Amino acid sequence: xxxxxxxxxxxxxxxxxxxxxxxxxxxxxxxxxxxxxxxxxxxxxxxxxxxxxxxxxxxxxxxxxxxxxxxxxxxxxxxxxxxxxxxxxxxxxxxxxxxxxxxxxxxxxxxxxxxxxxxxxxxxxxxxxxxxxxxxxxxxxxxxxxxxxxxxxxxxxxxxxxxxxxxxxxxxxxxxxxxxxxxxxxxxxxxxxxxxxxxxxxxxxxxxxxxxxxxxxxxxxxxxxxxxxxxxxxxxxxxxxxxxxxxxxxxxxxxxxxxxxxxxxxxxxxxxxxxxxxxxxxxxxxxxxxxxxxxxxxxxxxxxxxxxxxxxxxxxxxxxxxxxxxxxxxxxxxxxxxxxxxxxxxxxxxxxxxxxxxxxxxxxxxxxxxxxxxxxxxxxxxxxxxxxxxxxxxxxxxxxxxxxxxxxxxxxxxxxxxxxxxxxxxxxxxxxxxxxxxxxxxxxxxxxxxxxxxxxxxxxxxxxxxxxxxxxxxxxxxxxxxxxxxx
Amino acid sequence: xxxxxxxxxxxxxxxxxxxxxxxxxxxxxxxxxxxxxxxxxxxxxxxxxxxxxxxxxxxxxxxxxxxxxxxxxxxxxxxxxxxxxxxxxxxxxxxxxxxxxxxxxxxxxxxxxxxxxxxxxxxxxxxxxxxxxxxxxxxxxxxxxx
Numbered sequence: 001x002x003x004x005x006x007x008x009x010x011x012x013x014x015x016x017x018x019x020x021x022x023x024x025x026x027x028x029x030x031x032x033x034x035x036x037x038x039x040x041x042x043x044x045x046x047x048x049x050x051x052x053x054x055x056x057x058x059x060x061x062x063x064x065x066x067x068x069x070x071x072x073x074x075x076x077x078x079x080x081x082x083x084x085x086x087x088x089x090x091x092x093x094x095x096x097x098x099x100x101x102x103x104x105x106x107x108x109x110x111x112x113x114x115x116x117x118x119x120x121x122x123x124x125x126x127x128x129x130x131x132x133x134x135x136x137x138x139x140x141x142x143x144x145x146x147x148x149x150x151x152x153x154x155x156x157x158x159x160x161x162x163x164x165x166x167x168x169x170x171x172x173x174x175x176x177x178x179x180x181x182x183x184x185x186x187x188x189x190x191x192x193x194x195x196x197x198x199x200x201x202x203x204x205x206x207x208x209x210x211x212x213x214x215x216x217x218x219x220x221x222x223x224x225x226x227x228x229x230x231x232x233x234x235x236x237x238x239x240x241x242x243x244x245x246x247x248x249x250x251x252x253x254x255x256x257x258x259x260x261x262x263x264x265x266x267x268x269x270x271x272x273x274x275x276x277x278x279x280x281x282x283x284x285x286x287x288x289x290x291x292x293x294x295x296x297x298x299x300x301x302x303x304x305x306x307x308x309x310x311x312x313x314x315x316x317x318x319x320x321x322x323x324x325x326x327x328x329x330x331x332x333x334x335x336x337x338x339x340x341x342x343x344x345x346x347x348x349x350x351x352x353x354x355x356x357x358x359x360x361x362x363x364x365x366x367x368x369x370x371x372x373x374x375x376x377x378x379x380x381x382x383x384x385x386x387x388x389x390x391x392x393x394x395x396x397x398x399x400x401x402x403x404x405x406x407x408x409x410x411x412x413x414x415x416x417x418x419x420x421x422x423x424x425x426x427x428x429x430x431x432x433x434x435x436x437x438x439x440x441x442x443x444x445x446x447x448x449x450x451x452x453x454x455x456x457x458x459x460x461x462x463x464x465x466x467x468x469x470x471x472x473x474x475x476x477x478x479x480x481x482x483x484x485x486x487x
Numbered sequence: 488x489x490x491x492x493x494x495x496x497x498x499x500x501x502x503x504x505x506x507x508x509x510x511x512x513x514x515x516x517x518x519x520x521x522x523x524x525x526x527x528x529x530x531x532x533x534x535x536x537x538x539x540x541x542x543x544x545x546x547x548x549x550x551x552x553x554x555x556x557x558x559x560x561x562x563x564x565x566x567x568x569x570x571x572x573x574x575x576x577x578x579x580x581x582x583x584x585x586x587x588x589x590x591x592x593x594x595x596x597x598x599x600x601x602x603x604x605x606x607x608x609x610x611x612x613x614x615x616x617x618x619x620x621x622x623x624x625x626x627x628x629x630x631x632x633x
Contacts, residue, residue, distance in 0.1 A: 104496070106494065106586070133588065
């Protein structure tokens, strides 16, 4: 008896590989050795006992019967009924196992058979190399290119060429009147790039800084937007961890996210876990990673500390309240209205302070027995400068990560030494520039979402064509929680 | 019953990886969490039924009994007799399978156990990531990986 075993690692999740292999009649679509195939008597290809009747490209004719199929074990067993090649008592099993380290697939393909004397080696090689090894390479290609071809033909796009999308273009630095909705040409992905069909994009305060020209991160005319989520259309030849149809999200320091289609470096995108909606991913990634790096990297918040969160009912603010509370901190928050105070409280803020005019230091002092807070997460900046300073305890930490009311001037060194104050002015994208760290941060965000520590509240949903209204609402402090643009 | 399953790919032949991890008394040689280990009663470490008694780097002591060992299947099974982890009926299997494409090794480490309600998630994570994946990470860096 001959035994042939071949195995390989496929850079795709087990569900994607099994989807193809469990179909007993799929081999003429992905295996180059198979010319044509059909299931006899019109039976379903997952009917135990069904027979596939096929020709190889070299003219051989084979009938094989499915004798076992398990979706639990990702296993399929079949035998040859008759064939024009001398493989006797041939029984083969395909089994997949997940590689949890990297979300890939281990594929094991094994058979036993008898062969005419003298032809054992030749037939074993034909099965092992010509069928199994060729099959590994072919399925890899099929998953990458075949799916891409299928998708491209569905969407009517020229394969490998440019596609036409729409984007929110900033014509010149200034107000929302400088925004227009225009057609754009989106190139096919380069070697290490990925092209996405974007279903949702998150709006962040940074979009306003960029639109005003305070952050020179683009040169008009160019598309706005830092984060989006959607599905992969196609990938470059050197991209092995993504496939067409995969759901992904990104927050990248290169604007252009407010668009229906986009091509960008594959290392910038992170997979969206099963069970997380695309719109939720767009609402959570940028703001969630902001909360993650503020609470875990810029200032390691410990249980028992008191933290002050400005704009505590905002996108980042609600996350800081939820996550800070989960870490055991006492959370004080500033908000602009009673309604926002209620929202902040619902999200874990112990002491919401209503201060539309940014007068909150006395209330913070009162809430901390005159001591002040250990750390302030300050997204307000200039107009709250004095009050933020007064709110911080000795040895405290001033984390200035945004400036909704204007740039914070550099702090007087004497003021700083008056309370041994530590000052940080972190930039998220400096932290996410390292892709290993980016992935760790995104993983933490999605884990907090899974544990329901982070609760995403998309109350404001605008069509992409109304990006100007959305930015207007955020800038005029009318929004609560996350704001999302949908394509 | 909780089940934990962790798998990885090591860039070396199954023979080479098995030679590195086969010794039931050899954890300190390759697993970063284990400080020292001995086999009780002077038994040979490949005699089924032998008990390894080892210290974790963070101080805890664990006693585990070898239930099966197969050089043919590159596989061993063991149970926990005593540990500070709070698990009952703990049985684990470590198995290697050759990946013929590229002469690499598919490594699987799985466990089944019972625990008190509320501890499942924490234990599944600390065993799956802290023990199994940490071991695989050590093997991958020992053999180099692609």
